[in-house]
Amino acid sequence: MSNSSSPRPLAVLVGVQLPGVSDTEHAADLAELGRLVHTLGYEVAATVSQRRDRLAAGTVLGSGKLAELARLTGGRGTLASRANGRKSKARERWEAEAEEAEEQEAEAASDEEAAEGDELPEDELPGDELEAEASEEPLAERPTVVVVDHELSPSQLSNLEQATGAQVYDRTGVIVDIFHRHARSREAKMQVEIARLNYLAPRLRESTGSRERQQGRGSGDSAVELDRRKIRDRLAELREGLASIQQDQENRRYARRDQLRVALVGYTNAGKSSLMRALTGSEVLVADQLFATLDTTVRALQPETRPRVLISDTVGFIQKLPHDLVASFRSTLDEALEASLLLYVVDGSDPTWESQLEVTRSVLREIGAQSVPSRLLFNKADRLTPEAREALLQRHPEALILSAHAPDDVAALRQTLIEFFEGSMIEAELVIPYARQGRIGEVYEHARVLSEAYDETGRRLKLRALPAAMARLTRAFET
Structure with missing residues (x-):
């Protein structure tokens, strides 16, 4: 728990454990969400978690958990009726049916949790310890942000904001905002803005002021319609500018077509930038945070070889990476597609490394890079016990285990790269x-x-x- 002395604003994490998701996977998802939220600049004050067959249609959580979340943020925990009172009969009927279904789901969930409580100690249920602590002892400072570990529809986003009185992010929104803050090059900024506008467009809502405004030749366009039109125009402008930049990149890649190229690929924060710095001596940004690197950097292997070996550092991947971001960064990922060798960099000390490796492979399959020759590297070996190292080698005997901070390990990797290309010469x-x-x-x-x-x-x-x-x-x- 955080207290009022925290320099960061507070946030509450919300997660729903769906069928087929184990307790370990659910805990890992929430831990990763916490790191994303911390990267965005917030301190996690509490977590609200619930087991459900599916996300509640209107508010993600059942009514009981929604009320608990509202107690943390100071919200009312219920949805207000529309201020103008105008609802169609179809909408009223849908809302009545949805409310009835929510009550039934909440009752079933309560029964299920009670039954599970007979089988397991309460402190073994994921999220319960934090939730009980939060409800019994109010926070000294109210969290102002709620972050949900799922992608929310515009109506779910609006409903949760009404019920909690806090600003609500979904997982995609957090990732998009982090990308927006970390973009440095003109290309990365344009790529992120495209993804951000695609995310925001369907979530635009009317302001509580005037509902309509007249523009042009007497046509009645709502504020939202006008804003969406501006977004479409801006997207067209960005895509045109990005196409020009990408053409220049393709020309540079074509000029390097006969050179030996190694692309570092992997999960975000797996240590790719540290490895890049160790192999090339370049002053690339190294930070213990998610998505510190968004721009592809290409440098020569040091000490230089003849012919030269070029190393490229690529954007990291993450669970549930928004499709628009994958699409926007397609030109950056093409660096992996056109590489002579891919180095899959995995944080061997992370207990979820298997799922992280699968995420990397999945994204590379999406762009057609699965056929590029590759080697598997387990990084951060300095954090591994001898038993953990042996377990990794038993699973992947062909893999290299190293630390980007150990000069001998980096020298051995450099020699491995040289020998790989020597075999084809x-x-x-x-x-x-x-x-x-x-x-x-x-x-x-x-x-x-x-x-x-x-x-x-x-x-x-x-x-x-x-x-x-x-x-x-x-x-x-x-x-």
């Missing part, structure tokens, strides 16, 4: 006429020179390079 001889000596830099850029000699025809080089690079160099210096 071929040797050949190339003659560079004396008239073309000015282009010798191209050879050193894309191949390793094993030996050189001179005769009447020019400089004779024995090279080692990838087949495609060797073929291109041979064509470039044909006499």
